[in-house]
Amino acid sequence: MRERLAEQIQLALGRLLVAAGDKGAVPPVAVDPPRQKEHGDYACNGAMVLAKRLKRPPREIADALIEELGRAGGLVARAEVAGPGFVNFWLAGDRWQAQLGDLLRAGARFGRSDAGKGAEVQVEFVSANPTGPLSIGHGRQAILGDCIARMLENAGYRVTREYYFNNGGRQMRVLGDSVRARYLERLGRAAPPGLEALGDEDATWPEQIDGLPVVFPRDGYQGEYIGGIAQQLIDSEGDSLVDEPGEGRFREAAEAMLFAEIRETIESIGIDFDVFFNENSLYDDGKIEETLGALRETGKVYEEEGAVWFRFSELGLDRDRVLVKSSGEPTYLLPDIAYHTEKFSRGFETVINVQGADHKDQGPFVRAAIQALGHDSEQIEFVFHEFVTLSRAGTKVKQSTRKATFITVDELLADVGRDVFRLFMVQRRPESHLDFDVDLAEEEDWTKNPAYYLQYAHARTHGIERQAQARGVAMPTADDVDTSRLALPEEIDLIKKLGEFPEVALRAAETRAPHHVAYYLREVAGLWSPYVQDKNRHAILSEDASLTAARLGLTLGVRIVLARGLGLLGMSAPERM
RNA sequence: GCCCCCGUAGCUCAGUUGGAUAGAGCAUCGGUUUCCUAAACCGAGGGUCAGAGGUUCGAGUCCUCUCGGGGGCGCCA
Numbered sequence: 101m102r103e104r105l106a107e108q109i110q111l112a113l114g115r116l117l118v119a120a121g122d123k124g125a126v127p128p129v130a131v132d133p134p135r136q137k138e139h140g141d142y143a144c145n146g147a148m149v150l151a152k153r154l155k156r157p158p159r160e161i162a163d164a165l166i167e168e169l170g171r172a173g174g175l176v177a178r179a180e181v182a183g184p185g186f187v188n189f190w191l192a193g194d195r196w197q198a199q200l201g202d203l204l205r206a207g208a209r210f211g212r213s214d215a216g217k218g219a220e221v222q223v224e225f226v227s228a229n230p231t232g233p234l235s236i237g238h239g240r241q242a243i244l245g246d247c248i249a250r251m252l253e254n255a256g257y258r259v260t261r262e263y264y265f266n267n268g269g270r271q272m273r274v275l276g277d278s279v280r281a282r283y284l285e286r287l288g289r290a291a292p293p294g295l296e297a298l299g300d301e302d303a304t305w306p307e308q309i310d311g312l313p314v315v316f317p318r319d320g321y322q323g324e325y326i327g328g329i330a331q332q333l334i335d336s337e338g339d340s341l342v343d344e345p346g347e348g349r350f351r352e353a354a355e356a357m358l359f360a361e362i363r364e365t366i367e368s369i370g371i372d373f374d375v376f377f378n379e380n381s382l383y384d385d386g387k388i389e390e391t392l393g394a395l396r397e398t399g400k401v402y403e404e405e406g407a408v409w410f411r412f413s414e415l416g417l418d419r420d421r422v423l424v425k426s427s428g429e430p431t432y433l434l435p436d437i438a439y440h441t442e443k444f445s446r447g448f449e450t451v452i453n454v455q456g457a458d459h460k461d462q463g464p465f466v467r468a469a470i471q472a473l474g475h476d477s478e479q480i481e482f483v484f485h486e487f488v489t490l491s492r493a494g495t496k497v498k499q500s501t502r503k504a505t506f507i508t509v510d511e512l513l514a515d516v517g518r519d520v521f522r523l524f525m526v527q528r529r530p531e532s533h534l535d536f537d538v539d540l541a542e543e544e545d546w547t548k549n550p551a552y553y554l555q556y557a558h559a560r561t562h563g564i565e566r567q568a569q570a571r572g573v574a575m576p577t578a579d580d581v582d583t584s585r586l587a588l589p590e591e592i593d594l595i596k597k598l599g600e601f602p603e604v605a606l607r608a609a610e611t612r613a614p615h616h617v618a619y620y621l622r623e624v625a626g627l628w629s630p631y632v633q634d635k636n637r638h639a640i641l642s643e644d645a646s647l648t649a650a651r652l653g654l655t656l657g658v659r660i661v662l663a664r665g666l667g668l669l670g671m672s673a674p675e676r677m
Numbered sequence: 678g679c680c681c682c683c684g685u686a687g688c689u690c691a692g693u694u695g696g697a698u699a700g701a702g703c704a705u706c707g708g709u710u711u712c713c714u715a716a717a718c719c720g721a722g723g724g725u726c727a728g729a730g731g732u733u734c735g736a737g738u739c740c741u742c743u744c745g746g747g748g749g750c751g752c753c754a
Binding site: 130132133134135136139143145148151152157158182183184185186229266269270271405406407408409418419421422423424425426427429431432436456457458459460461462484486487491494527528529531532533534535537539540543544545546547548550552553556559560563564565566567568570571600603604607611615616618619622623626629630632633634635636639640641655676677 | 679680681682683688689690691692693694695696697698699700701702703712713714715716717718719734735746747748749750751752753754
């Protein structure tokens, strides 16, 4: 609808330019629904945009545009000049109503797009190493990434959801040592270091307490789950592991348990990864060496103090970075670069990395290195999301990763459920801080909890269907619906809003911003619920069979859009609540 | 010190890539029920869009600076 009008306007503007002897291209002009209803269905700023080139006052051009455009093939009912030179358009009423027919005929396909033309896109997200349960920060990233993937699929892309992790390296050694320490403590062979020492980085670290050695690492993982893992080992192995190093059974057991837990958490929030990519495989496959060799060929690699550096400062970045430490071990940057070259070798046209704000500095280095290796760095995208805080009773709870004070996805999920969790995690734009209002999320009053509000709006369409069935009225097909019967302003408003779904879905996909969908759904539900409520003015089920069919058609339209939108957010669309 | 993000109603946040008189939820206050779920709905109050300059027909939106909050600047990941 909007595209067709915009197209007509572009053509008309082109004719005006030619008439004035200007053979240049027609600049893009906006055709937007205005904020104020009195300004019509769509407003165009073309006259003001062209004022300079045509050397005529905007309002005069606007008049000429209206004349040139005519009725735009029956599309426009009325057009008038307003304000500084806007042209406001009122579409013919039946045009809006006809949209409902299109919607019903499209059914569950409504709002799908082939914009992606089947291009392969990879979305990498979560990517937490198995050192602990997922925190709510990971939770945000998980939902954000999955929604982006869902929206891209809806826009005609072929999407691979990928999780990148590393179960080797220093982090995991510390994990093993932490578990071993708790194991020995529980067997009475070691002493816990005490809260003062753990809580204060400057405090002196005890060598032993009450004659028992302190083996817990200074930078160890302090979460209670570490003790839980140790206990499980005691239950299954007794004290047979006392002489094992942290790197052995302890690390393996911890990794196995934690990764299993993470995968369960991921599944419980409705996410299904296609690939779990282990960083170690890059070493096994020789990709690290290969990438390092390729980087050397760019001539920007040099050695200093025993380490291998890359001259990022020659690529417009503020500093050089180490690729290989003087110990001979690569830094995290090198595998990261290798990983991205590997992604391209798998044929992805676009790779989207969803990451926390703490990685913001990293993106440019990977991008620059990839470009230096001859890839198109435009194909790499980063979606950075800010951190999550929790609010309960008006008080913020700050999360701390290694201290025992963070709330896990599982804990929050147990309180609020998957659908509420998902909606709350995508209601904000990624680059905004997200304050998770636990009180509101736990609210069971469906008029208050935003997630239930959306789902109930959907359930209502089924409530109406159940009512219709009870009266022996069948749900209509698109052909049964005489949309001209839907002439009330609130009905036209609703149809207009439903008609926006395809462009909202596409724009949200293109901007990687699922919150647009969440807000849109709120608007749909916010029109629909009052409409249903006010049955005195317009009961859906009435004696008038044709009117009833039309309103049931509208009901189906609402159901389709709400179900589709909830689906993009990975939320369920219940038939009854 | 340098880089990135944020600053919009009491609170939490949207704002369609520069459009007309800045919106929603929660909270507060007032109202509606013989009715397809009252587990719903209607209405009201509430704003120097952090501040100051600039760009132009037009700025919450773009540029510069200041202030405030967060993140980053490692041979950690």
